[in-house]
Amino acid sequence: MDANPIHREDDIGAVGKILTERERKKGILIHALHAIQEENGYLPGDVLKTLSLKLNIPLADIYSVASFYKMFHFKPRGKKIVKVCFGTACYVRGAKQLLAILEERFHVKSGETTADRAMTLETVGCVGCCGLAPVSTIDDEVVGEIIGEKRIEQFVQAIKDGDTA
Ligand code: FES
Incomplete structure (x- = not known):
């Protein structure tokens, strides 16, 4: 057992300093990425x-x-x-078909962006509605x-117009 806890704290302090430096760099990195x-x-x-x-951080990192x-x-x-x-409730009620229609109408696959960069199409887990x-x-x-055909058509138009009503 160490009779002098100050030495132990010094050791930990040195490690802590290194960690702090790494954490500081990571914080700066995330801020820069944003x-x-x-x-x-x-x-x-x-x-x-x-x-x-x-930042002197390897690109791989x-x-x-x-x-x-x-x-x-x-x-x-x-x-x-x-x-x-693509949550369960939406999937059961036709999300897969809706996605297929949007992919066809906007000439993109899920995860892609239209050639004119107007829209990116993605799937998402339950959004709580x-x-x-x-x-x-x-x-x-x-x-x-x-x-339904009419509602889907309205949605396609809403994407084009930016009107979500
Ligand atoms: S499953 Fe789509 S909102 Fe919950």
């Missing part, structure tokens, strides 16, 4: 290379950190983000009961 994504809409590879040099968080994207995204809920299934979102706006 700023880059806000400016570009995604994380361009050449910008990440520059960031790696500036930057990709590792950025990949961990779903909010970061490595490919350009559309002006609008459309997400079709199961009573309105099938549900999708256009950016942060929830659109419910997208079922």
